[in-house]
Amino acid sequence: MSALACLRVVVRSDQSAHSEEALGLLVAKFTTAFLEVRWSWPRKFSAINPYAFLLNDPQAAELDIAELGRLSAELHAHLFGVGETGGADVTVLLFEGDDPAMAQFAELSEARLTLAMTDASAAPEGGRLSRITPDGRRLRLPPMAVRPDGDEAEDPPSGRPPSAAERNPNIEAVQGVYYSARQIFIADVVASTPAEARTHFSLVDGNDHLPANPAAFDADCVVAAFQFLADSPSDAPLYLPISFSTLLRPSRRAAYLDLLAILPVSERRRLAAAVYDVPRAPSFQALKQLRDALDTHFSAIDLRTLDPAFEIEQLTAEAVTSVTLVLPQAEPERRLIVLRRFIARIEAYKRRRIWPGVTNIRTRRELDMALEAKVPFLTGPGICRPQIRPLGGRPWPIEQLPVLSTLVSPRPQIA
Helix, strand or coil, X not given: CCEEEEEEEEECHHHCCCCHHHHHHHHHHHHHHHHHHHCCCCCEEEEEECCEEEEEECCCCCCCCHHHHHHHHHHHHHHHCCCCCCCCCEEEEEEEECHHHHHHHHCCCHHHHHHXXXXXXXXXXXXXEEEECCCCCEEEECCCCECCCCCECECCHXXXXXXXXXXXXXXXXXXXXXXXXXXXXXXXXXXXXXXXXCCCCCCCCCHHHCXXXXXXXXXXXXXXXXXXXXXXXXXXXXXXXXXXXXXXXXXXXXXXXXXXCCCCHHHHHHEXXXXXCCCCCCCHHHHHHHHHHHCCCCCEEEEEECCCCCCHHHCCCCCCCEEEEECCCCCHHHHXXXXXXXXXXXXXXXXXXXXXXXXXCCCHHHHHHHHHCCCCEECXXXXXXXXXXXXXXXXXXXXXXXXXXXXXXXCCCCC
């Protein structure tokens, strides 16, 4: 039992400002990065050409296309920006048939593909052609039937209703970064949680909410950032999670660089890196590698550490933008002791011209202590719960913190 299909990305090249060669490279790079995240093992994929990919699921009789639904909208946003066309310039097609037919489908011209969507004779014989919609539906092409409401009939997935995970593979959220001196949210931290997870993933809610697979989490957040860039009410930055240990691992660095390469260069000023699992004393060489990898894509770099005695004195001036203390999962008094130790060293941060911040703030006592010490940047469930839209740029009185969640967690939260 093994399901095979050819995925084909159709782009209206006449509507793009890119050259034909550059467009092909962009489509190939983005689609590859997307499939690396969504088309997880034991499923496999391989590129046939910049616009065509062979998909394989060795454990299924039919491909589950729920994860592919978002590809057209996200690729459209990457290539054309977000506008009233709503992704109409990108179409994702799936062709299921024997190997010769799939090979022929992969090489069809753009004009022949357009014709095949309405005329079955234009598609290779012996296969089934479908269009994958942004909401994860499979529409037969040419349309096999039309409902009374005018919608095309769709194939039910394996004769059963879609599960919650299929309807919403990931729950994407942001949590605001609060600038206490001006009482305003100045940025947002992106998160993405699989629907089946036992609790939400978050960089700002403590280590109990960190993902078991950092590389997959970071990649999901890169993909999620495209929509949040469009939804933001201002030009406030978005912080994307970057695992320090994973990025610096030689076997993973190339994959990370390919992933980051899909981020739009034009949005660099609105993108910031939230680097987590940073040790107490990162070496000069490690920080150089980090900067080399991130500077092209992000306008700011924040290091997140669990250690209040982080060796800020070992960093050169302005080596990074900020350092954020992650309060531990511990008893309230222990958390306050850790916070006091960090606050006591704020002058060292000022000397290095590196902003200090505190995250995983949960109680009013913690918030008041941070405010009294004039810690500039604050995050955590005591500041802002997960939101469906960015808060960056919005004034918010301290008395009205925290901003409550507008999301339903996939599972009961574990504090």
